[in-house]
Amino acid sequence: MNKIYLLLILMSGSLSAQIKGVVKDSLTGNPIPYVNIWVENENIGASSEENGTFEIYTSEKSKNLIFSAIGFEKKIIKISESKEVKLKSVEYLLDEIVLSNSKETKQIEIGKTKNSISQAFDNGPKIVAKFFPYKLSYKATKYIKKVTVLTDSKIENATIKLHFYAVDSLGFPSKELLKKDLILTVKKGVNNHAFDISYLNLTMPKSGLFVGFEKLLIEKNKLETTITDFNSNTTKTQKKYYPFLLYNFVEKDFQFEYSGGKWSKQQKFNLDGSVSKMMINEPAINLILTN
Numbered sequence: 001m002n003k004i005y006l007l008l009i010l011m012s013g014s015l016s017a018q019i020k021g022v023v024k025d026s027l028t029g030n031p032i033p034y035v036n037i038w039v040e041n042e043n044i045g046a047s048s049e050e051n052g053t054f055e056i057y058t059s060e061k062s063k064n065l066i067f068s069a070i071g072f073e074k075k076i077i078k079i080s081e082s083k084e085v086k087l088k089s090v091e092y093l094l095d096e097i098v099l100s101n102s103k104e105t106k107q108i109e110i111g112k113t114k115n116s117i118s119q120a121f122d123n124g125p126k127i128v129a130k131f132f133p134y135k136l137s138y139k140a141t142k143y144i145k146k147v148t149v150l151t152d153s154k155i156e157n158a159t160i161k162l163h164f165y166a167v168d169s170l171g172f173p174s175k176e177l178l179k180k181d182l183i184l185t186v187k188k189g190v191n192n193h194a195f196d197i198s199y200l201n202l203t204m205p206k207s208g209l210f211v212g213f214e215k216l217l218i219e220k221n222k223l224e225t226t227i228t229d230f231n232s233n234t235t236k237t238q239k240k241y242y243p244f245l246l247y248n249f250v251e252k253d254f255q256f257e258y259s260g261g262k263w264s265k266q267q268k269f270n271l272d273g274s275v276s277k278m279m280i281n282e283p284a285i286n287l288i289l290t291n
Contacts, residue, residue, distance in 0.1 A: 127257065153191075167205070167209065
C-alpha cells in the first residue's frame with residue numbers, strides 16, 4: 001500500500017512542470033515586460049515580469065508556447081526552446097491625427113447595462129472582450145475620452161492591461177488599435193475606475209470595436225494565503241492574482257474569449273441551426289465618448 005501511495009505522489013509530481021525563461025527585444029536585447037504567453041490550444045497562460053522573466057506550469061512539454069505583445073511580432077516556439085525568447089519589433093504606420101477646436105461640450109457613456117448588479121470572480125488567464133457596436137448617434141461624439149473598469153482587488157496598486165481591437169469581416173476581434181501596451185493601475189477594494197485615454201486619439205470605428213481585459217499574472221499582482229484543512233490537519237498555499245474584474249449577467253448574441261493563443265466565439269444554437277440570445281457574464285467596462 002505504501003509503495004502504491006509513493007507511486008501516486010511521484011506521478012502527480014510529474015504531471016506539471018515549471019517552465020522558466022526570459023523575453024527580450026531581438027534588436028536591443030532589452031527585456032520585454034507584460035508579454036502575453038500561452039500554451040498553444042490550452043487554457044494555460046502567463047505574463048512576463050517587468051524584467052522580462054516568466055514562469056509557466058504545464059505537463060504538455062511537447063506543445064508550443066505563443067508569445068504576443070503590442071509592438072512586436074507574434075512568435076510560436078517549442079517549449080524546449082523557450083529559455084530565451086527574442087521578439088522582433090514591428091513598425092506602425094501612424095494614423096493621421098486631426099487637431100480640432102472642440103471644447104468637449106458633449107459627452108455620453110456607452111456600454112451601460114440595465115442589470116446594475118455586478119459580480120467579481122476569477123475568470124482564469126483568458127482575455128474577455130466586450131463588444132461596442134457603432135451607432136449613428138455617435139457621429140457627434142466620436143472621440144473616445146475615457147474607459148471605465150469595475151474591479152475588486154485585495155492588494156493596492158494592482159496592474160492590468162487593456163486592449164482595443166478592430167472588428168474583422170467575420171465579426172471577430174482582429175488587429176490591435178493601440179501602438180503600445182496600455183498598462184493601468186487600480187486601487188484596493190471595489191472601485192469603478194475612469195481612465196482618461198484621450199491622449200491615444202482613438203475614435204469610434206463605424207464597424208464597432210472590442211475592449212479586452214487582460215489580467216497580468218505577475219508577482220506584483222499575486223496574493224498568497226494559507227488554507228488549513230482541520231479534518232486532515234493539512235495546509236496548502238493558495239495563489240490568486242488581482243484585480244478581479246466584475247461582470248454583469250446580461251443577455252447577448254455572443255461572447256468572445258482569447259485563450260490558448262486564439263479567439264473563440266460562444267453562441268447559443270437552436271435545434272434548427274438558428275442562433276438565439278443567451279445569458280453571459282459580460283465585463284463591467286464602459287466607454288465615455290466626447291466631441
